[in-house]
Every structure is written in structure tokens, then in C-alpha cells.
Amino acid sequence: MTVENKITIGIADMKMAKDSGMLITYALGSCIGICLYDQRIKLAAMVHIMLPLNMEPGRKNTFKYADTGLRETLRLMESKGASRARITAKIAGGAKMFELSGGNLGNIGQRNIESVHLNLKKEGIQLLKEDVGGSVARTLLFDPATGLGCVRCYGRKELII
Amino acid sequence: MNIKNYNELSSLELDTLKEIGSIGTGNAATSLSSLIGKPVRIQQPEVRIMGYNEAIEWIGGPEEITAGVLVGMSNQLSGIMLSVQQLDFVKLVAESMLNEQVESYEQIRDMERSALTEVGNIMISTFINALTGLAGIDIDLSVPAFTVDMQGAIMAVPMAMYGGQSDYIMTIGGDFVCNGKQIPCRLLLSPDIRSLNFLLRKLGVDSGE
Known part of the structure; x- marks a missing residue:
């Protein structure tokens, strides 16, 4: 997948693109990249989330x-004319980077995957494709023109989602 | 008064942490030196308090591949310690301990993996030993874990652990110099906020009282 007009999404960040450009977020470990897409108006959004639940005061x-x-x-996409019924999702990430025994670390990646699944269901968004879990870091790209995503990993072939 | 976020540390507290970094890294360098049979010096260690995306730029770009050893800390101090081993460090260890030439991360197999894990583990343990001696506290260490992957994702491990508490990450650590060449082995100590307060109190630099 060629990369021109890159729009980079950092950690705990979200950006949207319409018709063209390439949304990209780098090195998802236990974090998850969520691509939301309205095919009809070719509006795409990518969020890079880090944790499952917001329990911060405020x-x-x-x-x-x-x-x-x-x-x-979803709220911001709708304000740009997207329709909830048409929005679909593709996700990648949620890996476990280190295999620690006895782990007081817990498995944040797994909890992220479960939370994203649950919240997509709650919001009524269909999950089309995913590449989650395992122990590899992933870079996620999403093309608003075609609605195709691409996952890049170390030591593995690129995967189109 | 306890701090609630890493960026609230005073300059006295930062200096104290820098000193810990200095002593810890010095001890780790000595153990590295005896493992590889070469003199190792340290550069002035730093304490850095960074936002997530800033931390990833600092370590040299998110997709850059690196090796990393991670050890979990528990008991009186909880958090994690990471040894980020970039290619020059991997080459050095393979050459001096296994008498092998390693040119890329693909060449890391069981033998190299085991050597790198152990080197990382010993360096982390000596760092922590120095810290426990200095502060008079007990820290238990987990078995080390090793991975080779994108460094952005490796750095994100401490971030995700404390993400619910802080928007910043604190790292204490420094580089080594071996044979006149700078070896970017970064030892990063990341205590959680509660442990950091406890540590500062133990060292007698609690700002509020």
C-alpha cells in the first residue's frame, strides 16, 4: 500500500479524513487502533486508544x-454528516508485548479488545474485520478512498483488513 | 504532600532521582563490564518526564525495531524496569559473550535471546540492588521477559500501566560508552506514582513536610 498524504494519529488521539489521504497510527502494542468508516460519504476516522475504561474524574x-x-x-463523525447505520469498524492491536510470569502487569491488550468489542456492540456498530491479540506490535493504515485497512508487523507479511 | 503527577516533581526531587539513576546505572555498567570483559563507562544519566508521543520520538521513532528486557517490580516499590537494547548493544553482547557476528535482529536465535535476556536481567538487578541499599526498602523482581519488536510498542508498556494515573511517563536512565563508542543501552526505571512518593519520602526529600 503506497503512503501519500499521511495523517498520523498519536497515542490517545483521533483524526478524520474524507475521500483521500492515508490515516496511519504507529506501533500499536497493547493499544488498539479503531477505524470507523462511512462508505457512502467516504468519511473515515481513526482512534488510538490505550486503556479499556475511562474512570478519570472529569x-x-x-x-x-x-x-x-x-x-x-461517533459523535464527531455524525456532526460531519455520517450516518450511524452506515458506519462500520475495523480494528487492530491488543497484543501482549512481554510474557511475564506471575504478572502483576495483567493483560491490558486483552482487556482493551474486550472493551472495544463491547462498546462497538453497545453503539450498534458492525465490526467488519480485525487483527488483534498475539504478541506483535502493529502499525495500522486506513485508506478513506477504498475503506481498506493495512496492518504492518515486524517479521510478518502485510495484512489487508 | 504527595505528588499526583510526574510533572509536579520539584528540582530537588529531580536531582535526587538523577542521583539514583547515576548510582544505579554505574552499578549496572560495572556488571556489564564484567560480563563482556571490556571497560564500560556511563554518560550522565537523565531523568525525563515526557508526554506519550514525546517519549516515543525521544527514543527514536515508533517503528524502529529494538530488543527489550522487562522486569516487573513489586513489594515496597511497584513498577517496571526496562532495558532497551538497540542493535549496537546486541552486536556487542553477541561478539563478546558468544563470539558471534550479529548484523540484524533476524539473527537473534535462542542462544542470543538467552544471553541478551540474562545481560538485561543482571543489569536491571544491579540497578535495583543499588536502589534498595540506598533507600533501605525491599523490592521483589519478576523473572525477566524478552522481546524484539517496534520500540514504540515497547515504550507503550509502562505508559499503558500508568495511563490511568498520569498523562506523563517518567524515565531514569543513561547510555553507556564502551571502547570509545557510545552504546545506546537505555535502562529505564518506571515506578508508579504511589511508589514514587514512597521512594522520595524514604530518601528524605518529600517536598511538603
Whole structure:
């Protein structure tokens, strides 16, 4: 997949693109990249969430969390003319980077995957494709022109989602 | 008064942490030196408090591949310690301990993996030993874990752990110099906020009281 007009999404960040450009977020470990897309108007959004649930007082940092990140992105997409019924999702990430025994670390990646699934269901968004779990970092690209995503990993072939 | 976020640290507290970094990294360098049989010096260690995306730029771009050893800390201090081993460091260890030439990360197999994990583990343990001695606290360490992958995702491990508490990440650590060449082995100590307050209190630099 060629990359021109890159639009980079950082950690705990969200950006949208319409018709053209390439949304990209780098090195998803336990984090998850969520691509939301309205095919009819070719409006795409990508969120890079880090944690499953927003429990901060005041609930700032909307895009850091799966629940508030998803809800806020959908709201912004709708304000740009997207229709909830047409929006579909593709996700990647949620890996476990280190295999620690005895783990007080827990598996944040797995909890992120579960939270994204749950919240997509709650918001009534259909999940078309995903590449999640395992122990590899992923870079996620999404093309608003075609609605295709691409996952890049170390030591693995590119995967179109 | 306890701090609630890493960016609230005073300059006295930062200096204290820098000193810990200095002593810890110095001890780690000594153990590295005896493992590889070459003199190793350290550069002035730094304490950095960074936003997520800033931290990833600092370490050299998110998609850059690197090796990393991670050890979990528990008991009186909880958090994690990371040894980020870039290619020059991998080459150095393979050459001096296994007598092998390694040119890329693809060449890391079981033997190299095991050597790098152990080197990382020993360096982290000596760093922590120095810290426990200095502060008079007990820290338990987990078995080390090793991975080779994008460094952005490796750095995101401490971020995700404390993401619910802070928008910043604190790292204490420094580079090594071996044979006149700078070896970018970064030892990063990331305590959680509660542990950081406890540590500062133990060292007698609690700002509020």
C-alpha cells in the first residue's frame, strides 16, 4: 500500500479524513487502533486508544479510552454528516508485548479488545474485520478512498483488513 | 504532600532521582563490564518526564525495531524496569559473550535471546540492588521477559500501566560508552506514582513536610 498524504494519529488521539489521504497510527502494542468508516460519504476516522475504561474524574482525555473514545468519535463523525447505520469498524492491536510470569502487569491488550468489542456492540456498530491479540506490535493504515485497512508487523507479511 | 503527577516533581526531587539513576546505572555498567570483559563507562544519566508521543520520538521513532528486557517490580516499590537494547548493544553482547557476528535482529536465535535476556536481567538487578541499599526498602523482581519488536510498542508498556494515573511517563536512565563508542543501552526505571512518593519520602526529600 503506497503512503501519500499521511495523517498520523498519536497515542490517545483521533483524526478524520474524507475521500483521500492515508490515516496511519504507529506501533500499536497493547493499544488498539479503531477505524470507523462511512462508505457512502467516504468519511473515515481513526482512534488510538490505550486503556479499556475511562474512570478519570472529569473524564478528560476522551481518546485515551475505548469507551469514551469510541463515543466521541461517533459523535464527531455524525456532526460531519455520517450516518450511524452506515458506519462500520475495523480494528487492530491488543497484543501482549512481554510474557511475564506471575504478572502483576495483567493483560491490558486483552482487556482493551474486550472493551472495544463491547462498546462497538453497545453503539450498534458492525465490526467488519480485525487483527488483534498475539504478541506483535502493529502499525495500522486506513485508506478513506477504498475503506481498506493495512496492518504492518515486524517479521510478518502485510495484512489487508 | 504527595505528588499526583510526574510533572509536579520539584528540582530537588529531580536531582535526587538523577542521583539514583547515576548510582544505579554505574552499578549496572560495572556488571556489564564484567560480563563482556571490556571497560564500560556511563554518560550522565537523565531523568525525563515526557508526554506519550514525546517519549516515543525521544527514543527514536515508533517503528524502529529494538530488543527489550522487562522486569516487573513489586513489594515496597511497584513498577517496571526496562532495558532497551538497540542493535549496537546486541552486536556487542553477541561478539563478546558468544563470539558471534550479529548484523540484524533476524539473527537473534535462542542462544542470543538467552544471553541478551540474562545481560538485561543482571543489569536491571544491579540497578535495583543499588536502589534498595540506598533507600533501605525491599523490592521483589519478576523473572525477566524478552522481546524484539517496534520500540514504540515497547515504550507503550509502562505508559499503558500508568495511563490511568498520569498523562506523563517518567524515565531514569543513561547510555553507556564502551571502547570509545557510545552504546545506546537505555535502562529505564518506571515506578508508579504511589511508589514514587514512597521512594522520595524514604530518601528524605518529600517536598511538603
